[in-house]
Amino acid sequence: DAKTTQPNSMESNEEEPVHLPCNHSTISGTDYIHWYRQLPSQGPEYVIHGLTSNVNNRMASLAIAEDRKSSTLILHRATLRDAAVYYCILRDQGAQKLVFGQGTRLTINP
């Protein structure tokens, strides 16, 4: 499975945008970029995924570099409820399982 690299932790302030980076220099052409997050004492929850184009949904935006070797998850206006561990995962189009790394622990300051 192709690897991703994320910062161990990040901190931001409430109501400000947050940009969570992910490097995946060994990404293959058929790998989708998935983001999940895990709130304290909860199972992971899906946030967003994309292949080549930038993606938006009600939770976040995903910006994918042109060479696909990196991506950024954007929370447009962070709330205290966004404090979680965020996982960036590469998933081949034919793969079933998700391979989690250690993720980025995001702290939101009031």
Place this chain on the structure above:
Amino acid sequence: DTGVSQNPRHKITKRGQNVTFRCDPISEHNRLYWYRQTLGQGPEFLTYFQNEAQLEKSRLLSDRFSAERPKGSFSTLEIQRTEQGDSAMYLCASSWTGGMNTEAFFGQGTRLTVV
């Protein structure tokens, strides 16, 4: 639908005992996954089912671990002769094969403590 349900939420057992966890997936989902998560780490894949067929097992799934999904509905994960190293959160997830790269929905997990 209340999402993926796991029972029990917590289990404390003595080393050497057998334990069984249950997962009820979202009703229309045909894929079911088990993961294990230790403190400070991301979840690690254990196994997955498509309907009642167990299609992949991780090397992490030793002989003491067995998972079943009779009739392609709920699933059970049994650990025999538990060891202290089995202490972890056991997460179940389900998904549907209807589209490309569909999202997985996770339960809240069963936290196992082996004493």
